[in-house]
Amino acid sequence: MTGLSSSPAAEQGPSRPGLGPRAAAVLVFGASAAVLVVEIVALRLLAPYLGLTLETSTMVIGIALTAIALGSWLGGRIADQVDPLRLLGPALGISGVVVALTPAVLRSTAEWAPALLILVAALTVLVPGALLSAVTPLVTKVCLTSLADTGTVVGRLSGIGTVGSIVGTVLTGFVLLSRLPVSGILMGLGALLVIASVPVSRRMRGRNGAPAALALALAAGGLAASVAPGGCDVETRYHCAQVVADPARDGGHTLVLDGVRHSYVDVDDPTHLEFTYVKAVASVADAAYPGNQPLTAHHLGGGGLTVPRYLAATRPGTRSVVSEIDGGVVRIDRERFGLAPGTGVDVRTEDGRLGLKRLGTGSLDLVVGDAFGGVSVPWHLTTVEALTEVRRVLAADGLYVANLIDHGDMSFAKAELATVGEVFEHVALLGEPTDVGLARSEEPVGGNVVVVASDRTVDLRAIQRALDARRTGWTIATGDALTSWTGGAPVLIDDHAPVDQLLQPHASPGRR
Structure with a gap:
């Protein structure tokens, strides 16, 4: 019988260097953690180009699992044919170089060859993921010197690898992404992997390629930091954020999150509204509550706080509470857009639906929905249950106004209108005539539409006059026309809300 032996004398030949249990545990733990760090950070790196959607997350997770399966299988087969100690160093070093190169490669591909982005993204996750996943079977082969210990060794290393994956996930989600830019995380991880390959490579017979690999990794880091396009002004917990100055307006700035224009803010004139959908929201508020009396409002999603600033400027005494989940965006509001205490705008770093639960019944005049993850409304804010919470916090004559984005046949917008109609007595939709079903001879353009809902009758003629005064070109669909459209x-509920599938994934998002 060849291979493993139950005889202690046959456990290890004199020419083969060993690998102590601590070193084995560190290698398996670190490699497993690194795979999860790469997977999670890849989602953030791709969000500006593919959107932060269920499909993007599913794709990255699927590729990472494929890499783990492929690396484990190939690593095990190769370990039976080649001395595993000759492979561990190169596996760590090469994966480190690829990881360090990933920001530059992905951002350059997105800029200059977007058609290849998915393929390149798959390779940047698959290659290091497979190499790092091969570490566990390679180390296992080195540590297995007796059949009597097979279960103990395999079980111990499998458990250590799982713990490493957990630590990599928690560390990335709760610590790294909130404190470091995406490029910095990948460059640092790549350098650590290459550095770790140095002592392992020394066990190779007379060879050590680690210094050259380390130099390449550091060069890759410099390239990612200084050459690659698509850099962020700020890496927040959820977004790659940029603030772009408007050359045509001194105080004008656009807040860009993951490549999508989310807000336009004029820090000198909060009554200046740039995006058409924001003009529509303001038109609804102005028409539904004439006289500039102060309001109590809650905003699901903050962004640049354009609407809360407008209400504070045009209706002195208005109190707006904002649920903005991203503390990094709130910091931008304070540091770049001049948000200060005493302005009537109270921003809370919290999930919008959880924020609704803290509000008193019948306490609000207005709820504005403008929360987005990527280009879609977070699904848990679109359902009957969520809208029932909105209705609960509104006064009897209160108003719900929500911004939506959709394209193509507007499947998501139609589903959300059907859902809103299940909760509120009166519903209307504002948008381009082609997008709200009032110009059937033309294909929908897609983009932003605004939902208006209430249990009281709203003066739609006054809203239309306000829209026309702002030259939006928008119209209003309601009644039978809206029902027909x-x-x-389907009605969206917590148990089934396929928002990402209803949205058209290939449309180009925008704020108009």
Whole structure:
């Protein structure tokens, strides 16, 4: 019988260097953690180009699992044919170089060859993921010197690898992404992997390629930091954020999150509204509550706080509470857009739906929905249950106004209108005539539409006059026309809300 032996004398030949249990544990733990760090950070790196959608997350997770399976299988097969100690160093070093290169490669591909982005993204996750996943079977082969210990060794290393994956996940999600830019995380991880390959490579027979690999990794880091396009002004917990100055307006700035224009803010004139959908929201508030009396409002999603600033400027005494989940965006509001205490705008770093639960019943005049993850409304804010919470916090004559983005046949917008209609007595939709079903001879353009809902009758003529005064080109669909346009669209509930699938994934998002 060849291979493993139960005889202690046959456990290890004199020419083969050993690998102590601590070193084995560190290698398996670190490699497993690194795979999860790469997977999670890849989602953030791709969000500006593919959107932060369920499909993007599913794709990255699927590729990472494929890499783990492929690396484990190939690593085990190769370990039976080649001395594993000759492979561990190169596996760590090469994966480190690829990881360090990933920001530069992905951002350059997105800029200059977007058609290849998915393929390149798959390779940047698959290659290091497979190499790092091969570490566990390679180390296992080195540590297995007796059949009597097979279960103990395999079980111990499998458990250590799982713990490493957990630590990599928690560390990335709760610590790294909130404190370091995406490029910095990958460059640092790549350098650590290459450095770790140095002592392992010394066990190779007379060879050590680690210094050259380390130099390449450091060069890759410099390239990612200084050459690659698509850099962020700020890496927040959820977004790659940029603030772009408007050359045509001194105080004008656009807040860009993951490549999507989320807000336009004029720090000198909060009554200046740039995006058409914001003009529509302001038109609804102005028409539904004439006289500039102060309001109590809650905003689901903050961004640049354009609407809360407008209400504070045009309706002195208005109190706006904002639920903005991203503390980094709130910091931008304070540091770049001049948000200060005493302005009537109270921003809370919290999830919008959880924020609603803290509000008193019938306490609000207005709820504004403008929360987005990527280009879609977070699904848990679109359902009957969520809208029931909105209705609960509104006064009897209160108003719900929500911004939506959709394209193509507007499947998501139709489903959301059907859902809103399940909760509120009166519903209307504002948008381009082609997008709200009032110009059937033309294909929908897609983009932003605004939902208006209430249990009281709203003066739609006054809203239309306000829209026309701002030259939006938008119109209002309601009644039978809106019912016909919505058709048999599904009602979204917590148990089934396929928002990402209803949205058209290939459309180009925008704020108009």
